[in-house]
Amino acid sequence: AQKVTQAQTEISVVEKEDVTLDCVYETRDTTYYLFWYKQPPSGELVFLIRRNSFDEQNEISGRYSWNFQKSTSSFNFTITASQVVDSAVYFCALSEPQGAQKLVFGQGTRLTINP
């Protein structure tokens, strides 16, 4: 069965600090997709990134970067120079590439950026 664990329930930092959100997953599939979604206080779920299990390159998008390590089954998310607008709940998720393709979510990490 697939499982995603986000061990950090809440993180609070001061603006401009760097912060890393951890995500560890379990799956028996050799091919899978990993995702990060953001849920700001307004409540919607916003797609941030998808990573294919065959692609272990790290990715950077502005202040956001993602570190995928298949050897440790981890897909961590770093925000550099955090801003108050980054305050949200962040979800890591896993899905199979074929079949029903449902998303299996982690428990979420509530990130608070203080001014």
Next chain:
Amino acid sequence: DTAVSQTPKYLVTQMGNDKSIKCEQNLGHDTMYWYKQDSKKFLKIMFSYNNKELIINETVPNRFSPKSPDKAHLNLHINSLELGDSAVYFCASSLRAAKNIQYFGAGTRLSVL
């Protein structure tokens, strides 16, 4: 131009009532989903339809009945509402061949009193 729209955004009702939540997507996607987010923010799949065919039906009480009249719509009907049904319900859609990026609606907050 909202890509995935759900109505209503808020729903407050009494125990025992029947209610429906509607979802529409204008992205041309062929697959739609319902997820439930509980009070602890945990998100779990409930149902999925691909081209109007039910492909996921997790262990959800049969008081919940999804209905997909066409590829762009997926509605959720709930009979005999219970206190434990209070949650935020999210609709999502994706294009199955496009590596499963699911786009979510804004959610419907259901409160059962």
